[in-house]
Amino acid sequence: MISIEKSLKTYPNYPTRAFLLELEDVLGKNGLNALLRIAGLQEWIDTYPAENFEREVDLSEFSSLNAGLDEIYGSKGSHALARRASKSAFDLTWKQQGALGNQQIEDFDSLPTQARNKEGLTIFAEVLSAASDLECEVQEKNNIILFRVQNCPVCWGRESSSPTCQGFVGLIEGCLQWLGSGEGFEVTEKECSAAGGDACTFSITEESVG
Numbered sequence: 001m002i003s004i005e006k007s008l009k010t011y012p013n014y015p016t017r018a019f020l021l022e023l024e025d026v027l028g029k030n031g032l033n034a035l036l037r038i039a040g041l042q043e044w045i046d047t048y049p050a051e052n053f054e055r056e057v058d059l060s061e062f063s064s065l066n067a068g069l070d071e072i073y074g075s076k077g078s079h080a081l082a083r084r085a086s087k088s089a090f091d092l093t094w095k096q097q098g099a100l101g102n103q104q105i106e107d108f109d110s111l112p113t114q115a116r117n118k119e120g121l122t123i124f125a126e127v128l129s130a131a132s133d134l135e136c137e138v139q140e141k142n143n144i145i146l147f148r149v150q151n152c153p154v155c156w157g158r159e160s161s162s163p164t165c166q167g168f169v170g171l172i173e174g175c176l177q178w179l180g181s182g183e184g185f186e187v188t189e190k191e192c193s194a195a196g197g198d199a200c201t202f203s204i205t206e207e208s209v210g
């Protein structure tokens with residue numbers, strides 16, 4: 001069983017719940033229960049985190065879930081599942097439940113794509129940081145947008161030989177989709193705390209054509 005020491009840092013209930021619901025959809029209830037047992041999260045088997053933004057999930061619980069996915073499905077299968085589930089979690093929570101609701105997407109419509117992506121991701125980084133103990137920041141270097149995360153919920157307390165936070169890549173992809181940039185952009189984890197990096201850092205680049 002996976003055992004990651006409590007971080008005493010928090011992530012909100014709702015996006016965790018949405019991540020679990022999507023996994024349940026793909027894995028079935030039995031598959032999800034097996035995952036929760038391996039992750040040491042038996043208490044969630046019948047009771048998912050609540051449908052609210054209370055900060056009741058420890059980062060170690062969310063990262064145990066992702067570590068459990070790796071253990072059961074291997075990193076490749078696990079990464080695909082985590083990416084899909086977190087993209088769905090963006091849609092169900094950050095987009096639909098009003099967390100980003102005060103920001104009308106129309107505000108961005110007149111901006112060129114790169115500026116729109118940067119503005120939108122910056123707002124998401126601020127909302128996510130305010131709603132949790134994550135410290136997110138968006139930078140732009142040489143025309144490449146970088147999304148940096150300290151206290152990453154996917155890899156907290158974990159070690160990996162290579163970047164492992166596809167469970168965060170999906171959130172950024174969900175945000176890009178919300179911004180109308182769902183196609184044509186690639187999100188890549190360049191640096192990962194679990195692989196010795198200072199932070200988990202994701203680059204957002206235009207997909208090369210051809």
Ligand SMILES: [Zn+2]
Nearest residue numbers: 152155165200
């Ligand atoms: Zn990470």
